[in-house]
Amino acid sequence: MTDRDDLHDEVLLRLEAKGRRFTSNHRLVIDVLADAGRPLTIPEILPRTPHVPQSSVYRTLTVLEEAGAVSRLTMGSNHAHFELSEQLGHHHHHLVCRACGSIVDIDLDPEIEQAVEAELSRSALAHGLRIDEHSIDAFGYCAHCS
Amino acid sequence: MTDRDDLHDEVLLRLEAKGRRFTSNHRLVIDVLADAGRPLTIPEILPRTPHVPQSSVYRTLTVLEEAGAVSRLTMGSNHAHFELSEQLGHHHHHLVCRACGSIVDIDLDPEIEQAVEAELSRSALAHGLRIDEHSIDAFGYCAHCS
């Protein structure tokens, strides 16, 4: 049983839980995102999924997102970015380049992570909000765009 | 000299630095955002800026954003949110309701803030990125949507 097989199993589980099916298009998109290892936009995904029309990729991503297998990132750029959800990978955050819009995944010190979570929960509670997730994004200019 | 006058002065400074003008529409939009005290969408702004066409509000917001007076927030909702930039206010973060898309400003403990900044800078440096800003967003369901 390879890692990739494990990944497919996890996706299948989540799709079935939502009454959806695990089709070849679904698997193809999952593999593209897994291989990339960073958030991709639709224009980046399309060339890697030959013969799959754009609308099908959009639909696939929506289904996968609703199943909790994929996350949609909307930073200011005109195209949304997609990546495997944290449920299938690990908790992480993002570095975003203002110029080219590229996004890199990063990990933070668990201690800081925990402190932020506690502080956010406290603040959310005070505002009557029930939190289940948070994101931390850093913005600047990447080596290529500096 | 009132706080509002100070605000207008700050906006004027930033507009002039970009060769732009401080028109009545600009002031109107700034005041709407200042009065709201939370990020607003275009549909929320329009009724508060009577007789100003939608396209002018969009253009005004773009000019103000380029001058650093306004920030555009793009969380997954279909409408962007706009608020006074941190340059004109204070550093803060956001609580976002998944159901209605509303956004609330929150402050974090300065110690945690500092720890996060240090950690992000470290991580960014390792990836060859020069960071100048970060955001922390918490997602959940607000009191009204729970």
Place this chain on the structure above:
DNA sequence: CTTATTGCAAATGGTTTGCAATTTT
């Protein structure tokens, strides 16, 4: 067989833009 998915083309809708008229400096 029943229902989700696919592919194509067409529609949607938030946001941007061209242009002539109008302000601001």
Place this chain on the structure above:
DNA sequence: AAAATTGCAAACCATTTGCAATAAG
């Protein structure tokens, strides 16, 4: 006067959707 801004309508374009055909369970 020179240049930015405005208002209107029209264009843009990433994303969504209707529908008939197909494939998955």
